[in-house]
Amino acid sequence: MTALRPNLDFAYSLARAFGGAIIFGLPLLMTMEMWSIGLYVHPLRLLLFIAANFVVLVFLSRFGGFERTANLREDMLDAFAAYAVGMISSVAILCLFGLLSRGTALDELVGMVAIQAVPGSFGAMIARKQLTGGDPDEGEDEDEAKAARSAGYAGQLFLMLAGALFLAFNVAPTEEMILIAYKMNPWQILLLMLASMLLLHILVFAVGFAGQEEPEGFGIVRRFLLFTVPGYAIALAVSFYVLWTFGRVDGNAFAVIAETMVVLGFPAAIGAAIARLVV
Amino acid sequence: MASDRKSPPTSALEWIAAGLGLAGLLFVVAVIGREALTGETAQLPVLEVRAERVLPNAAGFVVEFEVVNRSSGTAAAVEIEGQIGPEANPVETSSATLDYVAGDASAKGGLFFKHDPRGQRLALRALGFQTP
Numbered sequence: 001m002t003a004l005r006p007n008l009d010f011a012y013s014l015a016r017a018f019g020g021a022i023i024f025g026l027p028l029l030m031t032m033e034m035w036s037i038g039l040y041v042h043p044l045r046l047l048l049f050i051a052a053n054f055v056v057l058v059f060l061s062r063f064g065g066f067e068r069t070a071n072l073r074e075d076m077l078d079a080f081a082a083y084a085v086g087m088i089s090s091v092a093i094l095c096l097f098g099l100l101s102r103g104t105a106l107d108e109l110v111g112m113v114a115i116q117a118v119p120g121s122f123g124a125m126i127a128r129k130q131l132t133g134g135d136p137d138e139g140e141d142e143d144e145a146k147a148a149r150s151a152g153y154a155g156q157l158f159l160m161l162a163g164a165l166f167l168a169f170n171v172a173p174t175e176e177m178i179l180i181a182y183k184m185n186p187w188q189i190l191l192l193m194l195a196s197m198l199l200l201h202i203l204v205f206a207v208g209f210a211g212q213e214e215p216e217g218f219g220i221v222r223r224f225l226l227f228t229v230p231g232y233a234i235a236l237a238v239s240f241y242v243l244w245t246f247g248r249v250d251g252n253a254f255a256v257i258a259e260t261m262v263v264l265g266f267p268a269a270i271g272a273a274i275a276r277l278v279v
Numbered sequence: 280m281a282s283d284r285k286s287p288p289t290s291a292l293e294w295i296a297a298g299l300g301l302a303g304l305l306f307v308v309a310v311i312g313r314e315a316l317t318g319e320t321a322q323l324p325v326l327e328v329r330a331e332r333v334l335p336n337a338a339g340f341v342v343e344f345e346v347v348n349r350s351s352g353t354a355a356a357v358e359i360e361g362q363i364g365p366e367a368n369p370v371e372t373s374s375a376t377l378d379y380v381a382g383d384a385s386a387k388g389g390l391f392f393k394h395d396p397r398g399q400r401l402a403l404r405a406l407g408f409q410t411p
Contacts (some may be wrong), residue, residue: 006292
């Protein structure tokens with residue numbers, strides 16, 4: 001083994017991370033609202049969101065980030081690296097699209113990049129799982145399964161939160177969220193809630209949780225109460241948080257906020273359900 | 280007690296990537312934090328409109344203008360109006376709407392006129408904006 005080997009390995013990981021950052025970042029890089037949202041968002045809420053994203057990245061690193069990690073220090077290092085990849089790829093693509101110019105003010109640039117780096121860093125972090133075919137390093141998946149198992153119930157719920165956050169964030173910046181809520185009548189909203197929970201339940205148990213060895217005879221009611229109900233509650237809470245971050249709840253009536261939460265809760269619930277698949 | 284796991288050595292490249300990320304994060308936090316502390320976003324925009332070029336085109340003339348925001352507050356849906364001819368009795372009025380002009384930044388647009396604005400009084404002004 002030469003000293004170059006770990007550097008080379010990490011370089012490959014980084015290259016994959018850039019791929020992941022671009023795949024997951026593109027939909028939002030090409031969304032008009034995202035170019036100016038950094039200017040509208042309340043600065044403290046934006047800072048809080050960046051901090052929350054960082055916590056999620058550290059957590060995701062443990063569940064199969066772009067390289068194998070053994071301790072919290074390495075998870076933090078990987079989270080920083082993922083954020084670097086997210087920022088660099090965002091700046092590069094925004095420049096390529098001609099959205100950044102010399103006339104762009106510093107606050108505007110930072111606001112734009114800080115928020116675009118969120119989906120980018122998420123993609124960078126989960127790139128390994130997504131972009132590697134057969135990993136030559138065997139036993140790695142087993143390690144992750146072990147990690148997932150040791151994280152237990154709380155870890156599974158946190159994974160749901162990460163998935164919900166990612167999918168909700170992907171659609172939340174657009175005006176359509178509120179427009180859809182306006183177009184729907186209360187019965188349709190209730191139906192959407194039911195459909196979200198049903199889909200969440202089916203997806204969770206069709207996809208299954210890695211490393212979750214559930215005893216046979218775990219009743220459907222118990223599964224529903226243990227995973228689906230808290231999962232949907234998490235999806236709704238995440239929806240509210242994302243809407244609040246983007247200032248979409250300010251000055252709105254309580255009923256409108258609740259309706260928008262349910263609308264955004266639909267993608268959030270699906271994100272929560274398939275988190276195990278993508279991470 | 281994961282002593283059976285071989286922990287990969289932290290490579291130099293990893294430290295560099297992580298360092299870059301940390302530096303970028305600190306920079307972002309510093310810029311946004313300064314904005315949060317000074318409450319700059321609460322300021323009202325100060326817009327200055329000036330004509331850049333006047334060019335003839337198929338339907339008449341186009342006046343290219345630039346809107347400069349002298350304040351740190353952002354203006355959205357900025358409506359720009361241009362008038363040619365004497366103020367009391369303008370020959371022609373045109374308007375354009377810009378999506379937004381960010382704080383301390385500028386944006387460009389154009390106004391179409393049927394009459395030639397050259398050699399006449401050309402007045403450009405921002406009519407209003409939406410608070411983002």
